[in-house]
Amino acid sequence: MSKSIASKPMPRRFHQARWDEPLIFELSQPGQRGVLPPAVDPGILAEVGNPAAALPDGLRRDQPPALPELSQVHVVRHYARLAQENLGADLNIDIGQGTCTMKHNPKVNDQLANSPKAVDVHPLQDDATMQGILEIHYRLQEILKEISGLDAVSLHPGAGSMAIYANVAMIRAYHEARGEGEQRDEVITTIFSHPSNGAAARTAGYKIITLYPDEDGYPDLDALKAAVSERTAALMITNPEDTGIFNPRIAEFVRVVHEAGGLCAYDQANANGILGITRAREAGFDLCHFNLHKTFGAPHGSGGPGAGASCVTAALEPFLPAPTVAYDGKRYFLDHDRPQSIGKVHPFFGVTPAILRSYAWIMNLGAAGLREVSEIAVLNNNYLLQKVLDIPGVSAPYARGKRRIEQVRYSWEELTRETGVHTEEIGYRMADFGAHYWTSHHPFVVPEPMTLEPTESYSRADLDEYVAMLRQIAEEAYADPEIIKTAPHNSTIHRVDPDWFDDPEQWAITWRAYRRKHLGNGE
Amino acid sequence: MHKLGLIVNPVAGIGGSVGLKGSDGLEIQRRARALGATPRAEERATLALAPLLPHSQAFTLLTYPGEMGENAARNAGFDPVVLGSITPGATTAGDTRRAAQELRAAGVDLLLFAGGDGSARDVAAAIGLSLPVIGIPTGVKMHSAVFAISPRAAGEMAVSFLFGRRRGLREAEVMDLDEESYRSGRVSPRLYGYLRVPVGERLMQNKKAPTPASEEVQMQAIAWDVVEQMQPGWRVILGPGSTMRAIAEHLGVPKTLVGVDVVENGQLIAADAGERELLACLADGRPAQIIVSLIGGQGFLFGRGNQQISPRVLRAVGRENILVVGAPSKLNALAGRPLLVDTGDPKTDAWLRGYLPIVTGYHERVIYRVA
Numbered sequence: 002m003s004k005s006i007a008s009k010p011m012p013r014r015f016h017q018a019r020w021d022e023p024l025i026f027e028l029s030q031p032g033q034r035g036v037l038p039p040a041v042d043p044g045i046l047a048e049v050g051n052p053a054a055a056l057p058d059g060l061r062r063d064q065p066p067a068l069p070e071l072s073q074v075h076v077v078r079h080y081a082r083l084a085q086e087n088l089g090a091d092l093n094i095d096i097g098q099g100t101c102t103m104k105h106n107p108k109v110n111d112q113l114a115n116s117p118k119a120v121d122v123h124p125l126q127d128d129a130t131m132q133g134i135l136e137i138h139y140r141l142q143e144i145l146k147e148i149s150g151l152d153a154v155s156l157h158p159g160a161g162s163m164a165i166y167a168n169v170a171m172i173r174a175y176h177e178a179r180g181e182g183e184q185r186d187e188v189i190t191t192i193f194s195h196p197s198n199g200a201a202a203r204t205a206g207y208k209i210i211t212l213y214p215d216e217d218g219y220p221d222l223d224a225l226k227a228a229v230s231e232r233t234a235a236l237m238i239t240n241p242e243d244t245g246i247f248n249p250r251i252a253e254f255v256r257v258v259h260e261a262g263g264l265c266a267y268d269q270a271n272a273n274g275i276l277g278i279t280r281a282r283e284a285g286f287d288l289c290h291f292n293l294h295k296t297f298g299a300p301h302g303s304g305g306p307g308a309g310a311s312c313v314t315a316a317l318e319p320f321l322p323a324p325t326v327a328y329d330g331k332r333y334f335l336d337h338d339r340p341q342s343i344g345k346v347h348p349f350f351g352v353t354p355a356i357l358r359s360y361a362w363i364m365n366l367g368a369a370g371l372r373e374v375s376e377i378a379v380l381n382n383n384y385l386l387q388k389v390l391d392i393p394g395v396s397a398p399y400a401r402g403k404r405r406i407e408q409v410r411y412s413w414e415e416l417t418r419e420t421g422v423h424t425e426e427i428g429y430r431m432a433d434f435g436a437h438y439w440t441s442h443h444p445f446v447v448p449e450p451m452t453l454e455p456t457e458s459y460s461r462a463d464l465d466e467y468v469a470m471l472r473q474i475a476e477e478a479y480a481d482p483e484i485i486k487t488a489p490h491n492s493t494i495h496r497v498d499p500d501w502f503d504d505p506e507q508w509a510i511t512w513r514a515y516r517r518k519h520l521g522n523g524e
Numbered sequence: 525m526h527k528l529g530l531i532v533n534p535v536a537g538i539g540g541s542v543g544l545k546g547s548d549g550l551e552i553q554r555r556a557r558a559l560g561a562t563p564r565a566e567e568r569a570t571l572a573l574a575p576l577l578p579h580s581q582a583f584t585l586l587t588y589p590g591e592m593g594e595n596a597a598r599n600a601g602f603d604p605v606v607l608g609s610i611t612p613g614a615t616t617a618g619d620t621r622r623a624a625q626e627l628r629a630a631g632v633d634l635l636l637f638a639g640g641d642g643s644a645r646d647v648a649a650a651i652g653l654s655l656p657v658i659g660i661p662t663g664v665k666m667h668s669a670v671f672a673i674s675p676r677a678a679g680e681m682a683v684s685f686l687f688g689r690r691r692g693l694r695e696a697e698v699m700d701l702d703e704e705s706y707r708s709g710r711v712s713p714r715l716y717g718y719l720r721v722p723v724g725e726r727l728m729q730n731k732k733a734p735t736p737a738s739e740e741v742q743m744q745a746i747a748w749d750v751v752e753q754m755q756p757g758w759r760v761i762l763g764p765g766s767t768m769r770a771i772a773e774h775l776g777v778p779k780t781l782v783g784v785d786v787v788e789n790g791q792l793i794a795a796d797a798g799e800r801e802l803l804a805c806l807a808d809g810r811p812a813q814i815i816v817s818l819i820g821g822q823g824f825l826f827g828r829g830n831q832q833i834s835p836r837v838l839r840a841v842g843r844e845n846i847l848v849v850g851a852p853s854k855l856n857a858l859a860g861r862p863l864l865v866d867t868g869d870p871k872t873d874a875w876l877r878g879y880l881p882i883v884t885g886y887h888e889r890v891i892y893r894v895a
Contacts, residue, residue, distance in 0.1 A: 192890075227878070421575075
């Protein structure tokens with residue numbers, strides 16, 4: 002008779018590692034060494050002298066840097082322990098980071114990005130010596146032209162928001178070239194657009210006009226009509242919005258702004274739900290941007306090197322950041338000869354590791370595969386929507402009863418009113434199940450928000466498990482809210498008092514600042 | 525050792541459950557009881573104190589006897605210091621005012637009061653802006669912007685204020701309807717003053733998000749924007765409120781907090797003006813502008829606390845010359861509801877409907893619906 006394996010409870014039991022690990026500076030012992038680099042070979046010394054002497058004086062330190070001193074095994078152990086106290090996309094069902102969810106990027110793409118052919122290239126090399134890298138940049142540009150329907154693409158921006166900034170800069174250059182730069186000083190956006198639109202336009206010096214949703218929860222067309230004028234430089238809008246609602250009158254929005262002489266920029270930071278289904282071109286937009294990390298599988302800007310893409314119509318092509326990656330039929334080259342260009346928003350010509358990963362991700366899927374990605378992402382999201390709305394205390398404000406595209410901004414308002422449990426406390430409790438739960442929902446319009454985005458990477462079983470965690474927490478809130486109020490119980494760190502982060506007397510971003518402010522022994 | 529004051533208006537809200545639209549005055553309270561109403565203020569005050577109980581070693585709770593706070597405190601598990609004396613079953617507005625003054629004299633850092641608009645008026649009359657307060661929502665009428673969203677939220681705000689590190693305060697409107705006219709179907713609300721309340725951002729968001737600028741900084745940013753756009757020779761009518769006062773400070777002119785004032789070319793030309801003075805200022809037909817902020821928690825633009833800006837004044841200035849100002853938090857608190865107008869003239873209300881720009885920061889505007 003064979004014994005059966007005991008079934009696992011749902012949600013799973015979890016306990017995170019806790020190592021009580023000191024800071025690496027506290028582990029430092031004077032004189033300890035991890036690696037001793039060899040001295041300069043006598044032959045080299047005789048031939049070229051001391052290579053360090055070739056460094057300009059301005060780049061040299063007067064004193065050696067005050068780095069911690071540790072043996073290699075202690076360094077490895079230190080970071081391995083910290084890694085166990087962390088939670089990443091490879092460990093958890095990472096769908097609680099709506100608007101920023103990490104989809105799975107196949108590991109083979111990481112191998113490609115880490116190959117010597119990629120990492121040993123320097124952007125200041127001669128074009129002729131990096132034809133392969135430039136070809137991949139060029140090919141990805143061509144692919145994004147097809148995905149957006151627009152006429153020209155720059156992969157120069159180093160992140161999604163940088164691509165938005167590049168788009169604003171091109172909008173300004175376009176109006177200046179037509180003599181309307183001074184007059185057109187307003188940019189219109191919506192409250193549930195990606196907040197970087199307003200922020201980038203504001204940084205570029207524009208006045209911002211924000212539209213709130215209409216009575217049905219959709220972007221308000223009548224408010225747009227009241228907002229446009231001869232001062233309108235552009236509409237910068239996300240669709241679907243961060244609520245997951247697709248603007249059904251998007252073509253009408255574009256028409257109203259074009260009639261007033263403004264340009265229209267489509268934020269497609271998150272195109273997970275619309276690949277191969279709808280394009281900026283058909284909606285009438287003049288510009289759009291993609292976050293390569295968001296839609297095309299490369300890491301976030303804050304989790305690895307990010308990358309953004311700016312896409313424009315032919316009328317805006319002269320203003321693209323320079324250099325562009327071009328092809329003359331024989332060779333690939335960096336085109337610096339672009340007199341109307343807005344110049345650089347980032348060093349060099351693009352973040353190659355992110356571009357390689359995205360290129361590989363797209364080539365693995367093909368055109369039909371991209372559409373399938375979106376279909377599965379939307380299906381996953383609406384499955385999740387149905388399941389989450391069955392949990393007591395949750396609602397999906399705005400456009401009630403309607404399907405969403407790729408994500409939903411939910412509200413725990415009812416649960417908070419009935420139990421006193423807040424969304425941020427639910428996030429603490431989620432850590433007890435080994436799951437991440439995002440708590441940034443700028444702007445804070447939806448009360449007690451929770452934004453979930455499942456993408457195409459997660460299975461039905463994954464979604465069911467995440468829902469089981471949320472359901473258990475909601476049931477605990479009604480039965481015994483103290484469980485949640487005192488969470489996390491199974492995590493490395495119990496609770497951090499965030500109020501300290503606001504106090505300039507207390508915050509310490511560096512070891513030096515920590516010693517000065519907290520140990521009283523800084524310089 | 526912190527000191528927290530607590531006042532419960534024991535009859536607050538008693539009229540609401542039996543449809544009496546308010547609880548002011550002994551006669552109404554007697555009628556409410558006759559109709560079977562039971563007071564809920566004590567129960568709600570007890571709920572508000574619950575989040576404070578884990579901190580009971582770190583502060584002293586001071587309150588008034590019996591139904592004016594002591595009972596709620598004991599029900600919540602506290603052993604409070606009790607001041608003053610009352611006549612049980614016959615407490616009045618005068619008791620609320622006296623309690624507020626005595627608690628202030630006893631040195632409390634923060635005052636919690638359970639009541640509605642009437643109680644808020646009494647507290648404001650007694651202590652004004654001299655002490656931070658939080659309203660525990662208990663009453664029937666709650667037009668004032670001094671109440672937390674729930675009793676528990678009031679307690680959590682108190683914890684955050686006493687023991688957290690963020691102690692931002694803002695001035696919030698104390699509004700009240702005249703209950704007699706309210707009961708007979710006529711609405712005649714007034715702005716009675718201001719109380720200082722803690723900024724309650726913590727309840728809305730986590731610190732991982734970009735922290736919005738403080739209310740004070742937001743007001744300054746709005747003032748910069750508005751003053752930058754003022755045109756020479758224009759009469760500018762400034763409505764009541766602390767944002768308007770920030771604009772006046774920017775111009776270097778004095779401003780009445782609850783009144784309507786008129787400035788021109790950076791000079792004050794009418795202080796605390798009524799409708800007649802406003803019309804006199806506009807009589808020569810020179811261009812004019814009205815600047816107002818949202819009043820109270822309901823999102824009223826006109827007809828609440830600024831009735832001086834009457835339909836005739838509004839018509840004389842013109843709809844295109846109305847500028848609304850307000851911090852984003854005030855708009856977000858509306859949860860998507862439109863702005864409201866109630867000028868007393870249906871035609872003027874209809875004329876105001878549609879969309880108006882709201883200055884929400886320096887070079888930042890929102891286009892918002894007026895219904």
